[in-house]
Amino acid sequence: MRIAIDAMGGDHAPDVVVAGALEAVREWKDITVILIGDAARIEPLIRQAGDQPSNLEVIHASEVIEADDEPVKAVRRKKDASMVVAGRMIQEKKADAMISAGNTGALMTTGLLIVGRIEGIDRPALTLTIPSMDGKGMVALDMGANMDASAEQLVQYAIMGSIYRKKVHGVVKPRVGLLNVGTEPMKGNELTKAAYPLLEQAPIHFIGNVESRDLLYGPCDVLVCDGFAGNIMLKSLEGAAATIFAALKIEFTRNLATKAAAAVLRPGITKFKRQLDYSEYGAAPLLGINGLVLKSHGSSNALAIKNAIRQARLSIENELLASIVKEINHLSK
Amino acid sequence: MRIAIDAMGGDHAPDVVVAGALEAVREWKDITVILIGDAARIEPLIRQAGDQPSNLEVIHASEVIEADDEPVKAVRRKKDASMVVAGRMIQEKKADAMISAGNTGALMTTGLLIVGRIEGIDRPALTLTIPSMDGKGMVALDMGANMDASAEQLVQYAIMGSIYRKKVHGVVKPRVGLLNVGTEPMKGNELTKAAYPLLEQAPIHFIGNVESRDLLYGPCDVLVCDGFAGNIMLKSLEGAAATIFAALKIEFTRNLATKAAAAVLRPGITKFKRQLDYSEYGAAPLLGINGLVLKSHGSSNALAIKNAIRQARLSIENELLASIVKEINHLSK
Secondary structure, eight states, X not given: OEEEEETXXXXXXXXXXXXXXXXXXXXXTTOEEEEEEOHHHHHHHHHHTSSOOTTEEEEEOOBOOOTTSOHHHHHHHOTTBHHHXXXXXXHTTSOSEEEEOSOHHHHXXXXXXXIOBOTTXXXXXXXXXXXXXXXXXXXXXXXXXXXXXXXXXXXXXHHHHHHHHHHTTOOSSOEEEEEESSSSTTOSOHHHHHHHHHHHHSSSEEEXXXXXXXXXXXOOSEEEOOHHXXXXXXXXXXXXXXXXXXXXXXXXXXXXXXXXXXXXHHHHHHHHHXXXXXXXXXXEEEETBSSEEEEXXXXXXXXXXXXXXXXXXXXXXXXXXXXXXXXXXXXHO | OEEEEEXXXXXXXXXXXXXHHHHHHHHOTTOEEEEEEOHHHHHHHHXXXXXXXXXXXXXXXXXXXXXXXOHXXXXXXXXXXXXXXXXXXXXXXXXXXXXEOSOHHHHHHIIIIIIOBOTTOSSOEEOEEEOOTTSOOEEEEOSSSOSOOOHHHHHHHHHHHHHHHHHHHOOSXXXXXXXXXXXXXXXXXXXXXXXXXXXXXXXXXXEEEEEGGGGGGOOOSXXXXXXXXXXXXXXXXXXXXXXXXXXXXXXXXXXXXXXHHHHHHHHHHHHHHHHTOGGGGOOEEEETBSSEEEEOOTTOOHHHHHHHHHHHHHHXXXXXXXXXXXXXXXXXX
């Protein structure tokens, strides 16, 4: 299993990317990690770490796509950018999966222009695992790869999300929910009303509409929505959690008495705060791309990079891509 | 100022509605409140309260629209329902405003079919004041009256929301934000991309796109969105807050030590929890209806009903409706 990593992507690149890759190749001997980027910066980091594992390779790439680069322009012009080189390795079957913590739009573009779509899939979907209070999380797509979607595209998302939940998370019969404003079948906008009967017919375990009020309790295993609504939902959840935890912190540090009280409560609160922390939930695959392309959070630390590699490894091992291609082919016939 | 109230609407009707109305008429002598509903139930409640204020009237209505009634059918068939009778009073100018804590869909239908729309407005919008950490809140519309909206309708929402924020909340130059997935002008779906340039041209103080991540910090005074996205956003915020406060409660009551610690922290936490409590933020007007129609929360207590009356009184006093009609007329020319 060969996993290519954009070593220059993310807020703390290449340091944390190299550190995460080193941890991964030490733990899993059945993978080879290929670090792509500025060799003059990557190689000293590997040397500093001591041993040079045989299942870690470096490929030099002279350019970097920055966070504020315009995606399509950047991918077209910077042909030797670390992200683009990684994409080419997928396209040429020189790697089985790629990971980047860089510019999301550019990664999406790399997926579309360099790697290409799966035949029968209109649009790839950014697929995130949303935390839930029961610790199981929920696979949600599309989280913003395409702002608008058709009912047919929502069905494609549902099928891809179900296969992902089965293959990578080991859920035997994933319950698929449609993000909506109410649970009754006829609720929602034109899009969800058109998608509902199609989802009922699709080869998935559709359980109906799901309200965003209940999401943190994990009402389904796979949550389907268009990228605009998904992104609004995701950022509302994140924003509310961040705001409340920030306010709690102010209360906890108000004076000596509150500080002492906070010390008693901190272990429990830290535990459920971590349960709701998106960065603990690994990388987001771009499902629908004809290759395994995973987006790691821009603020990823070494552990997050290692977890992304774990996810890529599981996806390769369990033939995620072939399963999606097969199901979509089957549907198109 | 005559304010009609659907005394039978809401989870705790008619008791809390009567109690709230009594408090209101005692405090504001310049209003007359008309309680509409089952006189056999309403009148004893007033008598029990002691004095019978001269600015409180009761109009008997023999029917009630229930929470699970199909809105359009219910409004058409139950011609003597308390909500419908209140709507007719608005339409016939026998009252200046109406309030109901009942079935939201039925109230919307009452607004559309009995009272009617303002000329030039395509669709009325459910207008909620969302709490924010600074205590100022944010007027957000549409929160779910219409699931789909056109770019032109978003502009109408923006104009109505601005006038509401000025007239009822006293904000001189309300900053209008467009709910979106990013702050850059070209972000979003087809709808927000089409609405952005129209909002720039509109007679409002448009400040651009606003991300849902930042909403609880109150980045604008008026937030505009389609009813589907708005409802998803609202329920995500509410759901995240409810889930986190529920988890906190579990931590606080885990054992004697955590209970003691919680006692120290509770005053501060209760304060900001209350700041984020939607029920403290009053009723939601249906802007765009040719009359003042306010939706109070289904679980309203007497204080919430009194606050809704306060809002209705302010809206009448400051000529909210006439201001909206004038601005929309002006635009249509």
